[in-house]
Amino acid sequence: MTIGIKGKWVIGFDGEEHRLIRNGVVIIEGKHIKHVGKSYDGLVTKWIDASHHVVSPGFICTHCHAASAPKDKSFIDDTGARHFYMSSLGENLSALGQSIKKEDYPIYTKYSIAELLKSGCTSVLEIGTVGTLGEENAVKLFEDSGIRAFTGQGVSDGVWERSEGADLKTRWLSIEKGLKNLEAVEAFTKKYSGALDGRLNPVILADTVDKCSAALQKEIRVKANKLNIPITIHAAQWVVEFQNMLRMYRRTPIEFLADTGLLGQDLIIGHGWAISGHPLVSYPSTGAGDLGLLAEYGATISHDPLVFIKRGNKMHSHSKYLQAGINVSIGCDTSPQDMLNEMRMASYTSKLADWDCYSGSAKDVFNSATLGGAKGLGRTDLGRISSNALADIVIIDMETLNNVPCRDPVKNIINSANRSDVKHVIVNGEIVVEDGNLKTIDEKKLVSNVQKVTEAVWSRIPENHYLKQTADEVSPQSFKPYKD
Ligand SMILES: [Zn+2]
Known part of the structure; x- marks a missing residue:
């Protein structure tokens, strides 16, 4: 046809x-x-x-947690932890995430894909759905939805652990765990490369820079070279991680990725804003600093502004990264998963960061959401007409x-x-x-399911919160209830 x-x-x-x-x-x-x-x-x-x-x-979203991001809406807004520099990581997000039941994940995944498609997104780098739903269920969802997916198995050999104070640390597991994950990556890649008429593309989903040891990062590099597939990792995504990397290694997250060999043209870094020279980390650059390293190694930064704006943080700035010679793409990370909104936020935060109307131009942000994403994924056949x-x-x-x-x-x-x-x-x-109508998803039914499922998630929060707080205690309603 x-x-x-x-x-x-x-x-x-x-x-x-x-x-x-x-x-x-x-x-x-x-x-x-x-x-x-x-x-x-x-x-x-x-x-x-x-x-x-x-x-x-079509727009290319280079960061998305389809199975879990919908939980954020109506909850994480106007909240965060001051003791974690306003982040919700290790705090509210953990309690929310643990309150999701296995059977909720497919509904959330479908919802995320629906949100993305309706904002003009045609390709998504998706993190977590294969791990939570299992390979076959996840692939079936991507197949039915019609979106182009870059996804796969997660890899890590550490977990975050926190005390009741604000002492969040990495507890290292055996590297064997990470190596086993890499075997699963290879099996997934062999099974699904080119699947769904080319719509499914395996990727190595390394968890975070502080949950993958140096030894494991070296193994990830070897595996990526062997399989010739892209890698993504969360790094430089919050102040606590930046400080923990200094405490553990005396290296910034970006320096550490360079040391292990993971930093390269096939690496998409989720977020990448907590870098040397950023005002929030109070850590001056030596020479060209982290921006210089990112440019030198040709890595891509997935700029996902909304989730950080909600916490009063921002990358400093889209234009500054481009001027340093870094490839920047655009992703979502939280609800609403709306590429048009993320692009707008990328533009506006850049202008605000630089006090400059020429910063974050429509041209530059549009390029990031199309050609920038394609470049990060190593594709010359996407992001262009x-x-x-x-x-x-x-x-x-x-x-x-x-x-x-x-x-x-x-x-x-x-x-x-x-x-x-x-x-x-x-x-x-x-x-x-x-x-304007989704042909692959029953939107009305989906919307009603998401509301029902999430009301139950909120009710389970006290079971999973480290202080046993309720949803309303963690995230108070904007207005008090009316009393007659
Ligand atoms: Zn993420």
């Missing part, structure tokens, strides 16, 4: 950068883009009218209350578009969102 799209604007790729085509066409044959340009004379089975829309490459690239496309209406007047659709995508403007989403040549 040949699908043609006639768009008021098409964001095409010229081999080096995105270009804006006024009144353009995109032709899709099978799972690939066959043609992009001003016109097309060949046969087309189905035309999609995008006469007041922008036809954009060009002949022979995979047909992962989002069509966004620019004649809506949100988006008129539109002179520059890229500026409007970053600054004014929201999910209701996303009309069609195509992944691997298949239409998965049509006229």
Whole structure:
């Protein structure tokens, strides 16, 4: 089948950068883009009218915890732990996470994918679903949803342990545990490489920089080289981790990744903001510092702004990383899992960090959400609309209350578009969102299930909180209940 799209604007790729085509066409044959340009004379089975829309490459989310992130909504806002520098890690998030039941994970995963697709996301680097649901159940969910997934088995040889005070430390397990995880990575990779018509792509999901020992990180590097698959790891994601790495190794998280050999072009670092020179860590850079190391080794930073903004933290700044020569991509990490919102936050936090209207430009953030993600994942066939690239496309209406007047659709995508403007989403040549409706997921049923499941999660929080606090004690309601 040949699908043609006639768009008021098409964001095409010229081999080096995105270009804006006024009144353009995109032709899709099978799972690939066959043609992009001003016109097309060949046969087309189905035309999609995008006469007041922008036809954009689908967005690539490089950080997502699909099975667990929905729990955050209506809960983590306006909360955090001062003694952990406002983070909820090791505190509220642990109690919330432990209150999820096994049977809740598939509902949450489906919900996360639905959220992502409806925000124009076509590829996701997903962390945790294979581990929580089991390989076959996870793969089936990705298969049914229609999204392109980069995922796999988790790897670690340490766990976080905390006292009732604020003393969070790593307790090391045997490296055998991590090596066993790596065997599972290899088995998963052999079984699923190229599965789902190429929509499933194995990745090594190293847990966090302080839960993977130096010895294990070296083994992860060997395995990644052997299997030729990307790696992701959480690192430089909160002040406590930064301080613990100094305490354990006298190295910053980024320096440690360089020491072990994990830092490289195939590594996507989840968050990567707590680095030398950042005001919150009070640790000055030597020479070019952590930014210099990241650039030198060619690693990618997945910039996932919203989850940190909620805690009063931010990367300092999107533009500063780009100027240092670092590849930056965009991810989600918390609810709402909305790539349009994350892109907007990336732009605004960059401007605020630099006190500069030119910082965090729409162009730079759009590039991060498309080409930046593709580069991090080692793909030259994603994040762009060009002949022979995979047909992962989002069509966004620019004649809506949100988006008129539109002179520059890229500026409007970053600054004014929201999910209701996303009309069609195509992944691997298949239409998965049509006229704003998910074709692969029953949205109404899903929404009702998520509410029901999460009410039960909140009720279980005291069983799992280290101080036995209730949901309302951990995260108070905004207003007190009305009394007659
Ligand atoms: Zn994460």
